[in-house]
Amino acid sequence: MQINRRHFLKLSGALAAAPLAGKKKTAQASKLPGPSADSYGCLVDTTLCVGCRKCEQACNERHHLPKPEESFEELTVLENERRMDETSYTVVNKYYPQQIGSLTWRNRPTFVKFQCMHCNDPSCVSACIVGALTKQPNGAVIYDPQKCIGCRYCMVACPFQVPAYEYYNALTPQVRKCTFCFNYIKDGGLPACAQVCPREVITFGKKSKLLRLARWKIKNNPGKYVDHIYGEHEVGGTSWMYLAAEPFERIGFPKLGTKAPPRLTEAIQHGLFQYFAAPIGLFVVLGGIMWATGYLKDSEKGPAEETEEKGGV
Ligand code: SF4
Ligand code: SF4
Ligand code: SF4
CATH class of the missing domain: 1.20.58 (Methane Monooxygenase Hydroxylase; Chain G, domain 1)
Known part of the structure; x- marks a missing residue:
């Protein structure tokens, strides 16, 4: 170069x-505000998701991201596991039931929407030496392109491999990831994905209420969910949390400890x-x-x- x-x-x-x-x-x-129960979050109930990709489309439109080659109506893209990139802040993946001996966990696929988890104590924030990424009191982890020097430490540090980089942009490349629709939620609005979802898979609200809702769902639907709220404790807790009918490592989630990585490395x-x-x-x-x-x-x-x-x- x-x-x-x-x-x-x-x-x-x-x-x-x-x-x-x-x-x-x-x-x-x-x-940093830390893992405040009063900050906002989202609870994603994967048992309700039908993989329609409307959340992907709403996110793409709200953030004026480049249009994908295939339309959002095209559901065959779900056959291959995808990751977020600089043109997609969120993706939905499809996981088929796994046969374990004579047991099958479920009789239909599980669809999972992924995006930045907006960690309580984010590794990306800790890794950024110029403060281009910050955790906001409302829960969002946001990015300031004016401060970014393009070192990409945030990409290496993120335990969920979320931040993406505009390699194709030679003049003003930026790190890209879900913003938690920060500019909307700070004015009382909803994240675009939560607003559009026809199945009410994504519940937006205060983390304390979301955790109560998640526990209520697990308790009152015996056999429907595994007794685990992903993101309640992983990496010190995350603003986005998930419920599922099967172990999370079978549906694309990394198995992570409860200690926030920044506390170990900072x-x-x-x-x-x-x-x-x-x-x-x-x-x-x-x-x-x-x-x-x-x-x-x-x-x-x-x-x-x-x-x-x-x-x-
Ligand atoms: S819009 Fe809702 S139901 Fe459709 S894929 Fe996204 S989370 Fe699932
Ligand atoms: S998921 Fe990754 S990019 Fe998002 S806040 Fe956590 S460490 Fe940062
Ligand atoms: S919160 Fe906003 S930026 Fe994040 S995935 Fe949903 S629509 Fe996209």
């Missing part, structure tokens, strides 16, 4: 600013930034000055002189 001087100096500036960013981040992390990461970012920043700035000086010298030479140095004729 060709790196020009402007790009290099921009990168140098970002790296030199890393110690400040790290400090700002530590302060911000201590202010101390190490912030320690590293504290001690290494200043020397690295200085090194990069000095290297940048040397490189820029060499670059200017080189550009003063004629093309013949350059060719000669490279061993050409």
Whole structure:
């Protein structure tokens, strides 16, 4: 990849600013709202979903995302497991019943809608050294493209492999993921997917109420659900939670611990930034000055002189 001087100096500036960013981040992390029962969330009852993809379409339209090659009416796409990407903040997948010995868990497929889980203590927020991702008091984890330096640490850190990157966009690439329709819920509106779902699979509301509803459903429908609310405890809790009729690892969910990954990694990461970012920043700035000086010298030479140095004729 060709790196020009402007790009290099921009990168140098970002790296030199890393110690400040790290400090700002530590302060911000201590202010995070944490797993508040009063923040918003969604409860997804997978037993009700029929895989109609109307939620995918509503999300696509609300966020003006590129139209897919095949229309949202096309249900054969459900035959292959899909992941969210930079053009789809949410996808619905279809899981066929599994035969275990003579037992079958269900007699019909399970459809599951996936999107960012809006974790209570998000790894993506913790990994972002410039504070481009933030957890909002209402529960949403949102992204500020103005702050993003494109390092993509958030993509590596997310335990659900959610954030996607606009690799095709050479000039202004962004990280893309579900926004929890932040601009709508902050004004009292609903997430587009929850609003459109014809089967009321997605219940939007305060997390405390959603958890009560989930427990009520499990208790009052013996045999219908597994006794597990996915997202109640996983990775320290998530704003989006799920009910299902079969174990979650059979329907596309990763088996994760209850400890929030940032609590395990943040101390190490912030320690590293504290001690290494200043020397690295200085090194990069000095290297940048040397490189820029060499670059200017080189550009003063004629093309013949350059060719000669490279061993050409
Ligand atoms: S709109 Fe509702 S029923 Fe249709 S796929 Fe999405 S969650 Fe399932
Ligand atoms: S699911 Fe991934 S992208 Fe979404 S909040 Fe959690 S860590 Fe961040
Ligand atoms: S909450 Fe909004 S952004 Fe997230 S999946 Fe639903 S419609 Fe898309």
